[in-house]
Amino acid sequence: MAFSFTYYLREFFRLEWLRKFLFVRTAPLAIPSYFRNFPELTGKTCTHHLFCMMACPAPGAIDVIRTPEGWHPRIHQGHCIRCGLCVEACPNGVLTSGRILETMFFDNTALSFSFRIDVDTERCMGCGNCAVACPVNKLIDPQMSHGGRASTDELLLKVSEGKCKVLHVEKCTGCKICEDHCPNEAISVARLLEAVHAPEEEP
Amino acid sequence: MSLLQKVKNFVRSKSIHVAYVDVGSCNGCDIEVLACLSPRYDIEQYGIYVHNNPREADILLVIGAYTPGWEEKLRSLWDKIPDPKVAIAIGNCPISGCVFNRPHSLIDPPVAKHIPIAAQVPGCPPRPTEILSAVLAMAPVVFKDYEVKKR
Numbered sequence: 232m233a234f235s236f237t238y239y240l241r242e243f244f245r246l247e248w249l250r251k252f253l254f255v256r257t258a259p260l261a262i263p264s265y266f267r268n269f270p271e272l273t274g275k276t277c278t279h280h281l282f283c284m285m286a287c288p289a290p291g292a293i294d295v296i297r298t299p300e301g302w303h304p305r306i307h308q309g310h311c312i313r314c315g316l317c318v319e320a321c322p323n324g325v326l327t328s329g330r331i332l333e334t335m336f337f338d339n340t341a342l343s344f345s346f347r348i349d350v351d352t353e354r355c356m357g358c359g360n361c362a363v364a365c366p367v368n369k370l371i372d373p374q375m376s377h378g379g380r381a382s383t384d385e386l387l388l389k390v391s392e393g394k395c396k397v398l399h400v401e402k403c404t405g406c407k408i409c410e411d412h413c414p415n416e417a418i419s420v421a422r423l424l425e426a427v428h429a430p431e432e433e434p
Numbered sequence: 435m436s437l438l439q440k441v442k443n444f445v446r447s448k449s450i451h452v453a454y455v456d457v458g459s460c461n462g463c464d465i466e467v468l469a470c471l472s473p474r475y476d477i478e479q480y481g482i483y484v485h486n487n488p489r490e491a492d493i494l495l496v497i498g499a500y501t502p503g504w505e506e507k508l509r510s511l512w513d514k515i516p517d518p519k520v521a522i523a524i525g526n527c528p529i530s531g532c533v534f535n536r537p538h539s540l541i542d543p544p545v546a547k548h549i550p551i552a553a554q555v556p557g558c559p560p561r562p563t564e565i566l567s568a569v570l571a572m573a574p575v576v577f578k579d580y581e582v583k584k585r
Contacts, residue, residue, distance in 0.1 A: 260475075260563040269556075289526070289533050289558070309529035312558035 267315050267329035270306050277302040277325045283317035285405040286342065286424060293317055316342075316424070339429045346403040347421040348388075350395045354417035357393040361409035361418050362386065367402050439581060446492075446577040448481040452569065453491035453515070454524075457508055458541065459498030462559040463525040467495060469562045477566055488514040492577065493569060499527035499534045499541040500548065512549040518580045520552045520572055521545075524565060529554050552576070 242248065262268065270293075279295060279302040287293050292310035295302050304317070304325060318331045319342050335341070359380065362368055367387045368375060375381045380390055387402045388395055388409065395418060405422045454467055470477045471484060485491060488511050500508070512521065523545055526532035531543035545551060552575075555568045 260567060262561065262563060266561075290535050291530065307530075308556040309526055309554060310532065311556070312526060312532065 265330050267313055267331065269308060269311055269313060270304075270315070270318050270326040270328040272304070273324060273327045273332075275323050275325050277304060278323055280322055281404070281406065282320040282322060282344070283326065285344070285422065286316040286320035288312065288314060288316065319426075320344075320424075340426055343425050343427045344405060345423045345425075346400065346405045347423065348397045348400055348403060348409075349419050349421065350397060351417045351419075352394055354415045355395050356415055356417070357390050357395065358414065359390040359395070360412040360414065361395055362388040362390055364408050364412040366406060366408060367404060435579070435582070439579060442581070443578050446580075447574060450480075450482045450493060450569065450573045450577075451491050452477075452482055452484050452493045452495060453486055453488050454484065454495035454497060455488075455508065455511060457496060457498040457504045457528070457545065458501030459525065459527050463497040463527070466559040466562055467497070467524065467565060470566055472562075475562045475566060477569075480566070480570060482566075482569060488512075489516065491515050492519060493572065494519065494521040494549075495524050495565075495569075496521055496528050496545050496549070496551065497524045499531045499543050500545050502540055502542070504548075508545075508548055518576050520576045521549055522568055522572060523551045523554045525560055526556055526558045529556060532558055 277295065281295060283293050283304055284295060289310050289312045292307055292312065293304060295304045315328050315331045318326045318328045319335060324332060363375060365388050371385050372381050372383055384398055387399050389398055405420060407420050409418050410420055456464055469475060488494065494512065494515060523529055527534065528543060528545035531541055534541050535543060553568050553572050555564050557564060
């Protein structure tokens with residue numbers, strides 16, 4: 232008789248059963264390699280485009296520092312939220328995290344960026360801090376005086392008639408330095424990130 | 435080491451009482467702490483018991499970015515925990531404020547400014563395995579030979 236009283240006793244007083252009952256643990260607490268973890272360096276060369284810092288939603292989670300070997304992104308644990316946007320944004324594949332790079336390769340996806348700059352004319356005092364701080368402006372017109380007045384119209388931002396004017400929004404790289412330098416919170420940059428499928432190759 | 439101390443060490447390694455307090459988080463980390471209780475992770479098999487009573491807790495899990503409502507409350511809650519005690523910051527918020535740490539937000543991170551924090555578990559939210567391994571790694575450091583170290 233399979234389910235008799237003696238069977239019951241023999242089953243539950245086996246040493247094996249007692250050992251399992253007292254000492255068994257759930258599966259080892261290891262994080263699989265395909266989980267999205269804190270981004271790590273792949274060893275490819277960083278070209279200092281700063282797309283990672285621009286795409287990052289958490290303040291202070293990533294910065295790119297200069298070492299004797301070249302530019303070098305750093306992830307700050309305690310700030311990083313492991314969203315993986317820096318991995319997707321990087322044009323050179325410097326960072327890796329989980330299966331993001333493989334998925335992007337097989338699905339042929341990429342992130343596309345566009346930016347919108349809004350100037351609150353009620354608050355703007357025309358001080359020109361934004362135009363002077365803008366790194367894109369610095370490349371176009373290094374001679375720009377304080378106050379943000381310049382002769383050329385090729386600039387991204389310019390002060391004219393006492394207000395900041397956005398001239399070429401397509402030149403914006405989304406660094407938000409103008410926001411940090413505005414004393415009156417008049418300027419705000421909106422970053423529009425879109426995942427696009429099958430991006431066209433640059434000619 | 436006396437026999438009594440050995441017994442105490444053994445008992446404390448199998449019985450860790452945890453209280454958690456949310457000082458203003460988005461509840462993501464709370465859910466991960468609750469996931470530790472689920473059968474998949476099952477912290478009770480490691481002898482960790484979750485209460486919400488600081489008077490019977492050994493370990494305090496602090497979750498959240500410290501909103502003004504907690505100004506005096508967190509300190510008094512920490513004082514209520516009997517020695518030996520330790521506080522672990524769970525998630526990015528008690529470490530840095532994470533995505534809430536922006537101009538004009540009413541938070542005051544890090545929590546280490548307000549109560550002593552012994553360990554930090556980064557992540558937004560951290561995985562249940564990470565919370566569990568932090569608690570398990572912290573417990574022997576604090577509770578082993580506590581009476582010997584105090585002297």
